[in-house]
Amino acid sequence: xxxxxxxxxxxxxxxxxxxxxxxxxxxxxxxxxxxxxxxxxxxxxxxxxxxxxxxxxxxxxxxxxxxxxxxxxxxxxxxxxxxxxxxxxxxxxxxxxxxxxxxxxxxxxxxxxxxxxxxxxxxx
Amino acid sequence: xxxxxxxxxxxxxxxxxxxxxxxxxxxxxxxxxxxxxxxxxxxxxxxxxxxxxxxxxxxxxxxxxxxxxxxxxxxxxxxxxxxxxxxxxxxxxxxxxxxxxxxxxxxxxxxxxxxxxxxxxxxx
DNA sequence: GGCCTGTATTGACGTTCATTGATTCAACCT
DNA sequence: AGGTTGAATCAATGAACGTCAATACAGGCC
Numbered sequence: 001x002x003x004x005x006x007x008x009x010x011x012x013x014x015x016x017x018x019x020x021x022x023x024x025x026x027x028x029x030x031x032x033x034x035x036x037x038x039x040x041x042x043x044x045x046x047x048x049x050x051x052x053x054x055x056x057x058x059x060x061x062x063x064x065x066x067x068x069x070x071x072x073x074x075x076x077x078x079x080x081x082x083x084x085x086x087x088x089x090x091x092x093x094x095x096x097x098x099x100x101x102x103x104x105x106x107x108x109x110x111x112x113x114x115x116x117x118x119x120x121x122x123x124x
Numbered sequence: 125x126x127x128x129x130x131x132x133x134x135x136x137x138x139x140x141x142x143x144x145x146x147x148x149x150x151x152x153x154x155x156x157x158x159x160x161x162x163x164x165x166x167x168x169x170x171x172x173x174x175x176x177x178x179x180x181x182x183x184x185x186x187x188x189x190x191x192x193x194x195x196x197x198x199x200x201x202x203x204x205x206x207x208x209x210x211x212x213x214x215x216x217x218x219x220x221x222x223x224x225x226x227x228x229x230x231x232x233x234x235x236x237x238x239x240x241x242x243x244x245x246x247x248x
Numbered sequence: 249g250g251c252c253t254g255t256a257t258t259g260a261c262g263t264t265c266a267t268t269g270a271t272t273c274a275a276c277c278t
Numbered sequence: 279a280g281g282t283t284g285a286a287t288c289a290a291t292g293a294a295c296g297t298c299a300a301t302a303c304a305g306g307c308c
Binding site: 019020021022023024026029030032033034036037038039040041042043044045046048049050052053055056068102107108110111112113114115116 | 143144145146147148150153154156157158160161162163164165166167168169170172173174176177179180192226231232234235236237238239240
């Protein structure tokens with residue numbers, strides 16, 4: 001049920017130069033663009049937010065997500081699939097229901113990628 | 125030459141709950157999705173990176189950006205326009221050339237929006 | 249003025265995307 | 279087994295997107 005993520009957003013801490021550190025090479029740009037594209041839809045952003053609001057380790061049942069939108073069930077399922085393929089979330093079926101959660105660390109890694117390098121001497 | 129940004133990504137520090145803080149309402153999701161959509165293209169990501177690499181207050185001439193891609197000049201101009209409409213960059217014409225820069229604070233605000241709220245007592 | 253260079257806009261084309269109804273699959277319950 | 283519910287897949291359609299050639303615009307220079 002979960003075998004197609006991207007795994008793009010930085011495995012180690014030091015591997016990822018960051019947007020403003022140096023010009024992105026083509027390959028990394030292509031990979032990261034997929035992640036941002038996944039977030040570049042209002043429905044998917046809300047889905048992400050609803051899932052992420054559960055906090056670290058939290059889960060949400062699809063049956064809670066679908067009725068929050070004026071969209072058909074296949075459409076929501078489609079968006080969830082895209083978020084999963086982007087490596088942002090994962091899911092598991094438990095009995096009748098399917099639960100989604102945010103892959104740990106992904107959002108923070110994305111944030112680190114975007115954040116501007118500190119001027120100097122500031123080591124957080 | 126610059127009158128169509130979005131101004132979405134948080135004016136004050138405390139105005140923006142953040143992705144994982146609470147479920148996004150429809151309006152904010154729509155606005156933010158535009159920003160992420162702008163970043164959701166490899167060419168635009170590289171453009172952003174090339175511009176942001178100049179650092180705070182830095183600028184890049186279009187004449188430096190265009191030849192870095194195997195794309196026509198109108199295409200690059202189009203992507204730059206989208207980034208500008210998303211409120212990520214701005215530009216100014218000086219003589220024959222046009223210079224682009226990253227709007228101050230935008231990337232950090234975006235990063236703050238994505239980053240997970242600290243567990244407790246950690247005030248950076 | 250006229251010409252040249254750098255950049256933006258327009259119009260068109262092919263591709264990708266969001267959405268839906270219909271269907272299928274998975275798990276539970278008699 | 280058959281029936282029911284929750285969720286994913288399929289097939290089709292209309293809209294949005296990325297790209298380019300052609301054109302228009304702006305500023306410098308002769």
